[in-house]
Amino acid sequence: MGEQPSARAQKAALQSKTTGRSMSRGAGAKPESRLAMVRRARRINRELAEVYPYAHPELDFRNPFELLVATVLSAQTTDLRVNQTTPALFGKYPTPEDLAAADPEELEAIIRPTGFFRAKARSLLGLSAALRDDFGGAVPGRLEDLVSLPGVGRKTAFVVLGNAFGVPGITVDTHFGRLVRRWKWTEQEDPEKVEAAVAEIFPKSEWTMLSHRVIFHGRRICHSRRPACGACPIAHLCPSYGEGETDPEKARKLLKYEMGGRPGQRLSPPPDYPGTPAPPAAPAGETG
Numbered sequence: 552m553g554e555q556p557s558a559r560a561q562k563a564a565l566q567s568k569t570t571g572r573s574m575s576r577g578a579g580a581k582p583e584s585r586l587a588m589v590r591r592a593r594r595i596n597r598e599l600a601e602v603y604p605y606a607h608p609e610l611d612f613r614n615p616f617e618l619l620v621a622t623v624l625s626a627q628t629t630d631l632r633v634n635q636t637t638p639a640l641f642g643k644y645p646t647p648e649d650l651a652a653a654d655p656e657e658l659e660a661i662i663r664p665t666g667f668f669r670a671k672a673r674s675l676l677g678l679s680a681a682l683r684d685d686f687g688g689a690v691p692g693r694l695e696d697l698v699s700l701p702g703v704g705r706k707t708a709f710v711v712l713g714n715a716f717g718v719p720g721i722t723v724d725t726h727f728g729r730l731v732r733r734w735k736w737t738e739q740e741d742p743e744k745v746e747a748a749v750a751e752i753f754p755k756s757e758w759t760m761l762s763h764r765v766i767f768h769g770r771r772i773c774h775s776r777r778p779a780c781g782a783c784p785i786a787h788l789c790p791s792y793g794e795g796e797t798d799p800e801k802a803r804k805l806l807k808y809e810m811g812g813r814p815g816q817r818l819s820p821p822p823d824y825p826g827t828p829a830p831p832a833a834p835a836g837e838t839g
Contacts, residue, residue, distance in 0.1 A: 583735070583790075592736050592752050595788050599764035602784050605823045606763035608714045609770075609816040610634060615690035615715035616682070617641055619697075620650070622707045623674055628665045631816040635832035636664050638818075644679075647688050651679035664832070674702025692716040705743065713759035721746045722762040726769030733773065733791040771810040779805040 583591075599606075609630040612618035617637065624633045640661050644650040650658075659672045678700040682688055690711065691697055697708035709720030721727075723742040731737055737748035753761055772779045778795025781802030786792045796802045808815045809826025818829050 588735065589752050591788055592734065595734060595785050596753065596757065596761055596764065598785050598788070599768055600760070603764050603767045605821065605825060606760065606767045607821050607824070608710065608763065610710075611637060611817050611819050612715075615692075615711060616647055618715050619678070619690050619700075619703070619707070619711050620675060622710045623678070623702050624662060624665045624671055626671070627667055629816065631829050632665055634816060634818050634829065636662055638831070647679040647682035647690075650675060651683045653679075671702070677701030678703060690715070692718065694718075694720075705746070709759075709762075713762070719755045719758040720762070721749055721758045722766070723749075724766060725775075726766045726773075727762060729775060730765050730769050730773055733778075733789065733794070735790050771807050772805075774805065774807075777805055779803070782806055782810075 608618070610618060610621040610625060611634045612621055620640070621633050621637055624636065643661065644653055644658075653676065655672055655676065658675065659668045662668045662671055662675075665671060681700050682690060686696070692712065692715075694705070694708050694712060697703050697711060698705060706722055706724060709722045712718035713720045713722070723745045728740070728742065728745050731745060731749055732739075736752060737745055739745045739748055749761075750758065768785075772783050774795070778791075779802040780786055780789075780792055780795040781797045781799040782805070783789065783792075783802070796805060803811075805811075807813065809824070813826070814829045815824060815826045816829055817824070818831055820826070820828055
């Protein structure tokens with residue numbers, strides 16, 4: 552059995568203490584060429600593939616419809632909260648036809664823990680009715696059809712296409728956008744412009760798994776407020792090294808999910824996931 556991901560991260564972090572600093576762009580430093588950036592970006596992707604060989608969508612789903620609904624619910628909340636909510640949702644409404652006929656207030660009560668439940672309920676009712684009426688009750692496998700559904704944008708569409716249909720796509724969520732800007736792959740802020748810029752760097756066959764790896768890294772190590780630079784396995788490739796905690800011991804305490812020895816977000820993770828499953832939602836009235 553090989554090294555655990557956290558061990559790899561810790562070992563690589565020792566290297567990053569010296570080589571990571573070499574990536575910084577001080578005054579008068581020669582700008583990085585486009586070719587050098589592309590080579591560095593592709594190396595980051597290769598090294599992330601070694602750190603997260605088990606990278607996967609962190610929403611529980613059994614079919615394209617469940618993935619579509621879960622992704623819509625994941626806006627402005629955690630995947631864990633969605634995963635704790637969807638068992639009851641799909642138990643009551645397993646098909647688009649069932650969900651399209653749901654009582655709005657009953658639906659809102661079930662999805663309330665995910666936040667913005669009224670708007671999300673309207674989206675779920677609308678997209679389910681569209682699936683029933685326009686697509687024969689099946690989730691379509693084309694981008695133009697998916698984005699025609701209520702509450703479904705490009706990000707949601709690419710999650711579904713990449714993970715339910717095997718169609719490559721780049722998923723630009725907040726983690727992805729933050730990291731590719733830190734890595735100087737692009738300075739764009741608009742998600743579609745970020746998507747276009749990254750698509751020019753990588754072959755299409757890499758898009759879906761690249762998205763998983765970058766998002767995994769953003770959730771576990773390269774956090775928004777306190778990146779764990781001192782425990783980062785790709786710090787030696789990062790031009791933003793030093794924005795976060797560089798002390799290895801302090802940085803290790805910032806690691807999340809399996810990298811920090813804690814459960815992930817899925818209640819039913821893939822068999823090769825090295826962490827432990829997340830707990831289901833506590834029964835009503837219980838806390839802790």
